[in-house]
Amino acid sequence: MKAAYINSYGSKVQIGEQAMPDLPPGHVLIKMKAASVNPIDWKIAKGDLKALLKLRFPIMLGSDGAGIVEQLGDGVADFKVGDEVFFRCHKMDMGTFAQYFAIPSELVALKPNNMSFEEAASIPLVGLTSLQALKEKGGMGPGSKVLIHAGAGGVGTFAIQYAKACGAYVATTASQKRFALLKELGADVIIDYQSQKIEDELSGYDIVLDTLGEAVHEASYKVLKPGGVLVTVLGIPDNETVGEYASGFVVKLVARLHNNKMQKQANKHGAIYKHLLMYADGGQLSEIAALIDAGKIRAIIDSTFTLDQVQAAFERSKTGRSQGKIVVTID
Numbered sequence: 147m148k149a150a151y152i153n154s155y156g157s158k159v160q161i162g163e164q165a166m167p168d169l170p171p172g173h174v175l176i177k178m179k180a181a182s183v184n185p186i187d188w189k190i191a192k193g194d195l196k197a198l199l200k201l202r203f204p205i206m207l208g209s210d211g212a213g214i215v216e217q218l219g220d221g222v223a224d225f226k227v228g229d230e231v232f233f234r235c236h237k238m239d240m241g242t243f244a245q246y247f248a249i250p251s252e253l254v255a256l257k258p259n260n261m262s263f264e265e266a267a268s269i270p271l272v273g274l275t276s277l278q279a280l281k282e283k284g285g286m287g288p289g290s291k292v293l294i295h296a297g298a299g300g301v302g303t304f305a306i307q308y309a310k311a312c313g314a315y316v317a318t319t320a321s322q323k324r325f326a327l328l329k330e331l332g333a334d335v336i337i338d339y340q341s342q343k344i345e346d347e348l349s350g351y352d353i354v355l356d357t358l359g360e361a362v363h364e365a366s367y368k369v370l371k372p373g374g375v376l377v378t379v380l381g382i383p384d385n386e387t388v389g390e391y392a393s394g395f396v397v398k399l400v401a402r403l404h405n406n407k408m409q410k411q412a413n414k415h416g417a418i419y420k421h422l423l424m425y426a427d428g429g430q431l432s433e434i435a436a437l438i439d440a441g442k443i444r445a446i447i448d449s450t451f452t453l454d455q456v457q458a459a460f461e462r463s464k465t466g467r468s469q470g471k472i473v474v475t476i477d
C-alpha cells in the first residue's frame with residue numbers, strides 16, 4: 147500500500163510502498179479516505195517529540211482520519227464491514243496518511259452522517275483535544291466562562307463550537323480577518339491579539355485553553371477568577387504523563403523542574419495549571435459525532451492536499467496561519 151513516512155528525523159516526507167498493516171484481534175482494518183494534518187505530525191517528523199515518544203523508523207505519519215471498515219479482527223463485534231468511521235490513533239502507532247490503517251476498535255467511532263470523509267477526517271484530534279481540555283481538565287459546564295486562544299486554528303475553530311454546544315460563554319483571540327468566521331461559529335467576545343490585550347478586556351473567567359504556549363500564560367492568569375484553570379496543550383506534559391512514555395532520568399527531571407515552575411506561576415495568581423496530552427477515545431468521539439449530527443458543530447477546512455502532497459500540507463501547517471484544518475485526501 148502507499149503511505150507517508152520518514153526514515154530519519156528532519157528529513158522530507160517519503161511517499162512509497164509499505165507493507166499492509168497486520169490485523170491483530172480486537173482491531174479493524176480501515177480503507178482510508180482522508181486524514182488530517184495536525185501540528186504534532188510535522189513536530190514528530192522534525193524530532194521534537196523524540197525524548198518523549200520512542201518511535202522506530204520508518205516512522206509512519208498521520209494521527210487521525212476517516213474511512214471505511216474493510217475487515218474485522220477476531221472478536222470485533224461493535225463494527226461491521228462497510229461502516230463509515232473516523233478515529234484518532236494511538237500516539238505510538240501512527241500512520242493514517244496511508245491507503246489502509248489497522249486500529250483497536252475501541253478507538254473508532256461511526257462517522258457523522260452529515261459529513262463527507264474529508265470533513266470527518268478533520269475532527270478527531272482537535273475534537274478530542276477540545277473535549278478533554280475543556281470538560282475533563284477544565285470542568286466546563288453550562289454557564290462557564292471560557293477563553294480559547296487562537297480561535298481560528300484547528301483546535302480553536304472546533305473548541306469554540308464545542309464550548310457553545312455545552313452552554314459556555316466563549317471569548318477567543320484572533321486577527322481581524324478571522325472575526326466574521328469566529329462570530330459565525332458562536333464566539334461571544336473576540337479579542338484582536340494584534341491590537342488588544344486580553345487582560346484589559348476580560349475578567350472572571352473559569353477556564354483558559356492555551357494553544358499558544360508560555361508567552362500567553364501571565365496574561366491568561368489575569369483573566370481567570372480565583373481558582374480558575376489554565377489548560378495548556380503546549381510545552382512539557384505533566385510528570386505522570388511523562389512517566390508513562392519516557393524512562394530516562396534526565397527527561398523526568400526536566401519535566402519536574404518545568405512543571406514546578408508552571409505550578410508556582412499559577413499559585414502566584416491563585417489559579418490552577420494543567421497540561422493536556424490528548425488521547426484517543428472512540429466513546430468520546432461518538433459523543434462528538436452526536437453533536438455534529440445535531441448540527442451543533444461543523445468542519446472548517448483550510449485546504450486540501452493529496453497523499454503525494456503530505457510534505458506540502460506540512461509546510462502549510464508550519465506557517466501557523468491556517469484557518470481551521472488541513473486535510474489530505476486518499477484514493
Ligand SMILES: NC(=O)c1ccc[n+]([C@@H]2O[C@H](COP(=O)([O-])OP(=O)(O)OC[C@H]3O[C@@H](n4cnc5c(N)ncnc54)[C@H](OP(=O)(O)O)[C@@H]3O)[C@@H](O)[C@H]2O)c1
Nearest residue numbers: 185296298299300301321339357379422423424466467468
Ligand atoms: N497537547 C495536545 O494534546 C495537543 C493537541 C492538539 C494541538 N496541540 C498543539 O496546539 C497548537 C495549536 O494547534 P492547532 O491545530 O490549533 O494549530 P493551527 O491550526 O496551526 O493554528 C493556526 C491558527 O493560530 C492562529 N494564531 C497564531 N498566532 C496567534 C496568536 N498569537 N493569537 C491568536 N491566534 C493566533 C492563526 O490565526 P492568524 O493567522 O489570524 O494569526 C491560525 O489561524 C499546536 O502547537 C499543536 O501542536 C496540542
